Amino acid sequence: MYLTKEEERIYDGEHGWANQTCMKILVRLGELFNATKLIPIESAHISGVSYKTLGDAPVEFLETLADADGKVRIRATLNPQSFDPEYLGKRLPEHIREKQLNILRQFKKMGFTQSLTCTPYYLEKPKQNSHLAWAESSAVVYANSVLGAWTNREGGPSALAAAIIGKTPDYGVHKAEDRKPNILVDMETPFQNETEFGALGIYLGKILGDKIPIIQGLKDASEGELKQLGAALATTGMVNMFYHDIRPERGRIEKISVEAEDIKQTIEKLSTTSKTKPDLVFVGCPHCSLDEIRQIAKLTDGKKVQAGTGFWVCTSRHVKKRAGDYVRQIESSGGHVLTDMCTIVSWTETLGIKAMLTNSAKTAYYAPTLNKTETFFAPLKQCLKEVLEG
Amino acid sequence: MQQITLKGRAIVEGRCKAQALVSTQPISFLGGVDPTSGKIVEKNHDLHGECIKDKVLCFPHGHGSTVGSYVLYSLAKKNIAPKAIVNQTADPVVVVGAIIADIPMIDQIDINQIRTDDVVEVDAYAGVIKILTKRES
Numbered sequence: 403m404y405l406t407k408e409e410e411r412i413y414d415g416e417h418g419w420a421n422q423t424c425m426k427i428l429v430r431l432g433e434l435f436n437a438t439k440l441i442p443i444e445s446a447h448i449s450g451v452s453y454k455t456l457g458d459a460p461v462e463f464l465e466t467l468a469d470a471d472g473k474v475r476i477r478a479t480l481n482p483q484s485f486d487p488e489y490l491g492k493r494l495p496e497h498i499r500e501k502q503l504n505i506l507r508q509f510k511k512m513g514f515t516q517s518l519t520c521t522p523y524y525l526e527k528p529k530q531n532s533h534l535a536w537a538e539s540s541a542v543v544y545a546n547s548v549l550g551a552w553t554n555r556e557g558g559p560s561a562l563a564a565a566i567i568g569k570t571p572d573y574g575v576h577k578a579e580d581r582k583p584n585i586l587v588d589m590e591t592p593f594q595n596e597t598e599f600g601a602l603g604i605y606l607g608k609i610l611g612d613k614i615p616i617i618q619g620l621k622d623a624s625e626g627e628l629k630q631l632g633a634a635l636a637t638t639g640m641v642n643m644f645y646h647d648i649r650p651e652r653g654r655i656e657k658i659s660v661e662a663e664d665i666k667q668t669i670e671k672l673s674t675t676s677k678t679k680p681d682l683v684f685v686g687c688p689h690c691s692l693d694e695i696r697q698i699a700k701l702t703d704g705k706k707v708q709a710g711t712g713f714w715v716c717t718s719r720h721v722k723k724r725a726g727d728y729v730r731q732i733e734s735s736g737g738h739v740l741t742d743m744c745t746i747v748s749w750t751e752t753l754g755i756k757a758m759l760t761n762s763a764k765t766a767y768y769a770p771t772l773n774k775t776e777t778f779f780a781p782l783k784q785c786l787k788e789v790l791e792g
Numbered sequence: 793m794q795q796i797t798l799k800g801r802a803i804v805e806g807r808c809k810a811q812a813l814v815s816t817q818p819i820s821f822l823g824g825v826d827p828t829s830g831k832i833v834e835k836n837h838d839l840h841g842e843c844i845k846d847k848v849l850c851f852p853h854g855h856g857s858t859v860g861s862y863v864l865y866s867l868a869k870k871n872i873a874p875k876a877i878v879n880q881t882a883d884p885v886v887v888v889g890a891i892i893a894d895i896p897m898i899d900q901i902d903i904n905q906i907r908t909d910d911v912v913e914v915d916a917y918a919g920v921i922k923i924l925t926k927r928e929s
Contacts, residue, residue, distance in 0.1 A: 430891055431887065457827055458866075460866060463892065556885075557860065557889060559865075561858070612883075640853055768857075771834060
C-alpha cells in the first residue's frame with residue numbers, strides 16, 4: 403500500500419501513539435483488502451457508544467486513545483448511548499449512568515460531535531459520491547443505497563481510526579468496480595407495510611452474504627421503508643448496499659426470487675410469542691425521521707396510551723427539536739419521545755421490561771438476546787392499536 | 793490417518809493448537825455471543841449454548857452489528873476469546889476485532905473440511921491449518 407510522506411510519519415509514530423495506532427489499523431485493513439492507498443473522507447460515524455454493549459474493556463481502549471491526544475481530523479458523529487438523559491437516565495442506578503457519561507467524555511475529548519443517533523444523515527446529509535467511513539450498519543446501507551454516498555461497513559474501531567486519521571483505505575464499495583450489482587432479486591408481490599420491507603431484509607441478508615443485489619419491485623417504496631430494509635439486510639448479512647431503482651445491464655447475472663410465503667414465514671419467526679402482553683411498544687429503530695414522528699403524532703391524536711404499557715419513540719435530539727408540536731402531541735397521549743438512545747442498546751432488563759412490540763425487524767432480531775425480552779413484530783398501525791385506547 | 797492441510801490467507805499473525813468449534817452459520821459477536829461467558833446465545837444458531845473460549849472458532853463469515861469488533865476485544869481481555877478465528881470470507885468487522893484483540897485469524901479456508909472437536913494446528917503466519925486428529929465419526 404502506498405503511503406504519503408505524512409502518512410508514513412504518522413505510521414512511524416512521529417505524531418504520537420494514538421495517531422500511530424489508528425494508522426496501523428487502517429493500513430492493516432487496507433493491505434488485507436488490497437487497497438493501494440488511503441483516501442480522504444467527508445465524515446466518520448462511530449458505533450460502540452453504549453456502555454451496555456461495550457462493557458468495560460473497550461472503554462479502557464477509548465480512554466488510552468483520548469489520553470494519548472487522539473483527536474478527530476474530520477466531522478465525526480456518534481451512535482446512540484444506553485439511555486436518554488431525561489426519562490430513563492433518572493430511573494437507572496448511579497454507577498451505570500457514570501460509566502456511560504465517562505464514555506461520552508472520552509469521545510468529547512477526542513472531538514466527536516455528540517450526535518448520539520444511528521441516523522446521522524438526518525443531521526447532515528452526506529454529498530452524493532462522497533467517501534465516508536461509517537460504522538452503524540443500518541446507516542451504511544442507507545448511505546450507499548439511498549443517499550448515493552460511498553462507505554464500507556466499518557467495524558467500530560476502524561471507523562474510529564478513520565475519524566482520527568481523516569482517511570480510509572480505498573477498497574470495497576469505495577471503488578466503482580466493486581459497487582456493481584451481482585445478483586437480481588425478483589419480488590413476487592408488492593409490499594403493504596414497513597414490516598414486510600424489514601422481513602425482506604432479514605431474509606435476504608442470510609442469503610446474500612456480501613453480494614450487492616438489485617431488488618426489483620421497490621419503485622414506490624418510501625425512504626422510511628428503504629431504511630427498514632437496509633437496517634435488516636445489515637442485521638443478518640455483511641451487506642453494504644442494494645439497488646432499488648436500476649435495471650440490470652444486459653448479460654448474465656445470478657437471479658433469485660422471493661415469494662410471499664418467504665416473507666410471511668420471516669415475519670412469523672421475528673415474533674417469539676403471541677401470548678404475553680407487551681409491556682413496551684417501541685418505534686424508532688433506526689431513529690425516526692421528522693416525517694415518521696409526524697405520522698405517529700397523527701395516529702395518537704385524541705388517544706391515550708394504556709396504563710401499564712410503555713410507549714417509546716426514539717429519535718435524535720436534532721429531529722426532536724424540529725418536531726415540537728408532534729412531540730407534544732405524542733407526549734400528551736402518554737408516549738415518550740426519547741433522544742440520544744436506542745432501545746436495543748439500553749437497559750430494558752434493569753427496568754423490568756419483559757415483552758416488546760416493535761415495527762423494526764432489526765430490533766425484533768436482536769431484542770431476544772440483547773434485551774432478553776419476548777418480541778412481537780408488527781406494523782406501526784398495529785403497534786399503536788395495541789397500545790392506545792380512546 | 794492422513795493429515796489434512798488447508799491453505800488460506802493470514803489475517804492476524806499467531807500460532808496455536810486447539811480443538812475446533814465449527815459452525816455452518818455466520819456469527820454476529822454483538823447479540824450472538826454472551827460477553828460474560830463466551831457462550832453462543834443467538835437463538836436457532838447451530839452452536840447455541842457452546843462456549844467459544846480457547847477454541848479454534850470456524851464459521852463462514854461475520855454478520856450484523858459493527859460493535860462486534862469491540863465484543864471480540866472484550867472477550868480477549870477476559871480470557872474467554874477463541875484461540876483463533878477461521879473464516880471462509882473475512883468480514884471487516886471481525887477482522888478489526890481480531891486485530892485489536894490480537895486473535896490469530898485466517899480466511900479463505902474451506903471450513904467444511906473441519907469438524908467440531910477435531911484437533912487443529914493454526915499457523916496464522918503462513919495462513920495454514922493442519923487437522924491433527926479427526927474426531928471419531
